[in-house]
Amino acid sequence: MAHAETHDPNTPLEYRSEIGRLNILGFWIFLGAEIALFATLFATYMVLTHRIADGPALGELFEVKSLLIQTFLLLTSSFTCGLAVHEMRRHNVKGLITWMAVTLGLGLGFLYFEIQEFLHFIHEGANIGTSAAWSGFFVLVGTHGAHVTFGIFWVTMVLIQVAKRGLTPATSAKVFITSLYWHFLDVVWIFIFTAVYLMGMVTHHG
C-alpha cells in the first residue's frame, strides 16, 4: 500500500492521503451495491403492493401530515449535512460539529415520527404479518429507517473522533464518507416518498 500524501492546498483534506482516496472510491462502489439492495426491495414491494389479503389497503392508513413532517426533517438534514462538509472544507471544526449535530437532531426527529407512524399502523391492525403488501411496506421502509439509525450512530462516532483528533486526512475522509451515506439515504427516501406513499394514496383515493 503506497502512502503518498499530496500537500497541494487545493486538494480537499479527505482526498490528500492515498488511503482516504481509496476509501472514498470503495464507498461509492458500496453505494452501488446499496442501490442494488434497495432496487430489489422496491421491486418486491411493487409486486406485492396490492396483495392485501383481508387486511387494510396501504393507502387507506397513510397520513399526509406525518409524511410531510418526515420528508421535511430528512431533506433538511441532508442540507445541514452539506453545510457541515462545507465547514469542514474551511477547516472550521466547530462549524462542522455544530452542523452535524443539527443533522443528527433532524435524523432523530425523522426516526421519531417514523416510529410513531409504524405504531399507529400497528394500532390500526396493520403489522408485518397482516398481508404480503404490509410485509413489503414494513421491510422496505424499515430497512431505510434502520439505515438512518445506523447512520446516527456512525456519525456520532466519527464526530467523537473529530473532536478528539481534530481534522486530519483520516478523520476528514470519514466525515466525507458518512456525508455521502447520509445524502444517499435522502435519495432513497425520495423514492419511498413517491413509490410508496404518493402512489399508495393516489391509487387508494383515485
Added chain:
Amino acid sequence: MKWDEFFVTGDPMIYGADVSIVLTMVGILFYLTKYKKWKWLWDEWLTTVDHKKLGIMYIVSAVLMLFRGGVDALLMRTQLAVPEAKFLDSQHYNEIFTTHGTIMIIFMAMPFLIGLINVVVPLQIGARDVAYPYLNAVSFWTFFIGAMLFNISFVIGGSPSAGWTSYMPLASNELSPGPGQNYYLLGLQIAGIGTLLTGINFLVTILKMRAPGMTLFRMPMFTWSSLVTMVIIIFAFPILTVALALMTFDRLFGSHFFTLQGAGMDMLWANLFWLWGHPEVYIVILPAFGMFSEIISTFSRKTLFGYKAMIWSMLLIAGYSFLVWVHHFFTMGSGALVNSVFSITTMAIGIPTGVKIFNWLFTMYRGKIQFTTPMLWSLGFIVNFVIGGVTGVMLAMAAADYQYHNTYFLVSHFHYVLIAGTVFACFAGLIYWYPKMFGYKLNERIGKWVFWIFTIGFNVCFFPQYFLGLDGMPRRVYTYSEESGWGPLNMVSTIGGFMMGIAFLVLVYNMYYSFRFAKRELTGDAWDGRTLEWSTPSAMPPFYNFAKIPEVTGLDHFWRQKQAGKVEKLTANELKPIHMPSNSGVPFIMASFFFVAGFGMVFDWMWMAIVGLIGVFGTLIYRSFEYDDGYYVSVEEIIETEKISK
C-alpha cells in the same frame, strides 16, 4: 427444547460423525498445545491481513468443503446405485442433496476461486497488497464462519432439506419445520457479506493498485476475468441478501413474502433466487475462464489469441447473465412470450462463450504445447465443457425443456459445466500456482494419474445421466423401482462417482508426497511464465510482494523482457522502505460474534442473537477508533529478505 432435539440423534452415521468431529477437535487442540503452536497460529494466520495467506486459507477451507460435499455426493450415489435401496431414508437423502448443492457452490467453488484470486491478482498487477487488507480478512472470516455455521447443522438441530434452491412453500415453517432451513438462511447470509466485501475490495484493487504502465488492456486475462466477476458480485449479491432476509422474516417473524397465506407470492422467491443464482453461475465460471487463458497461453508458448475479443465476450456474458434467469422455471407458468424471450437470451450467451473456446483453440494452434498437468486439465476442460454447453443449449429451448426439466438430464448438464469448468479450473490453477504459494511443484507423474482417474470417472459418472434423464428419471428422487429399468446406468454412474473420490484422495496424497519429496524451487519462475507473478525472484514472494514495483510496457511484459534478455536485477540502492498494514485480530473476533448471532437466530433464541449483534457492532466501533497506520519495512530488512549482495 430438549437435548435430543438439539443434537441430531438416531442415525448411526451421525453418531460416527459426532465422534469423529470430537476426536478431530481434541486432536487439533492437543497438537497445538503440545507443540506450543497457539501463538504461531494466532500471529501468523488468524490475525493475518496478507492477501497470500488469506488466499491459502480460502483454498484450504475450500478443499475441506470439497471433501464434505464429495462425501455427500458419494452417499447419494451409493443410495442410487441399485433400485429400492435402503441405505438412506428419504429425509436424510433430501438433507444430503441440499447440503451437497449448497456447499459445493457457495462454500467450495466460490471460495476456491476467490482464494486463487487473492493469491494471484495482486501479484499479477504488480501491487504490494490489496486496496483494503483489513477488509480482506473480514471477508475471509465471515465466509469461514458462515460455512461452519452451515456445516454444524448436520449434527446440531438438523440440516436443511429443501434443496439448494429452497423453493417456497417447501422451505416454509409448515413444510420444513425445525432449524435446518434457518441454517441455510443464516449461513449464506453471513458468508454473503464477505463475498460482497471481496467484490468491492478487488474491484478497487484492480482499478487503482496496478503497477505503472499496466493499462487496462495490458492486464493479464485472469485479472480481467476477476475484474468482471467482481462487478457481477457487486450487483448480484445484494439481491441474495434481500431474498434471504425476506425468507428469514417469513420464517422467524411471520411476514408473508413467499407464503401461501396472507397473499404472499411463492414465485417471487424463485425470481429473486435466480436473479442472483444465474449470475452466480458466471461468478464461478468467469475466473475459471481466466485461469485457462493463462495456462493455455503459458504452455503453448504463445500470446493469448484474440485478447480483446476475450475481454469483450466476457463483458457481454456478464451483462447477459442478469437477463436469463427465467430459464430456470420455464415450466412454472410464465407464458409463451416470456419463455420465448428468455429462451433466446439464454441461447445468445452461447455466442460469446463460443468465441472464447475458439480463441483458446487458436492460441494452441501452431504453439509449442507442453503437456504439463495444468495444461491437461485445461484441455480436458475444453472437451468436457463443450458437452455441457451443447446440452445447455438444448435445455434453453423452452418447449423442449418441458421434457428435460427436473430430470437427470439437467443434473448431468450442470455437472458438466460446473465440474469441467470450475472444478477443473480449481485443480489446474492450484497446481499451476502451487509453486508460488509453497515453493515447490506438485509431483507431475502423480498429478497425471489424478487427472486421468478423475476425468474418466467424471464421464463414467455423468454421461449415463443424460440418458437416464431422457428416459424420465427425475432429479432429487431418493429411490426408484426395479421396473423403471434405470438400475444398470445408475450403477455405472455410481462407479464413476467413486472413481472421482479416489482421484481426490490421490490428489491429497500428492500434496503430502510433494511436501516431503519435491525439489524446492529456487527461482520464482517455476513454469517459465509470462505474467508478473512469476517475476518475484524468490519462489514464495515475501509478504510485501515486490521489493521494487515493476514498470510495465505491454502485454506479457515479463515474458518479453525474458525474451529480450533484459530482466533487471534488483540492486540495493534503488530500494525504499515499504509501507505495510499491521495484523489484526478484530476480523476474527467480529466473525465469531457473527457466529453467535447467527446461531441464536437459527434456534430463534433472540437474546443470543442480540448478544452476537452487539458484539459485531462493538467490534466495528472498536475498529473505527483504532488509528493504526501500519508500519514501514526497512531497507535492511528488504535486502536481507531478497538476499541482495551489497
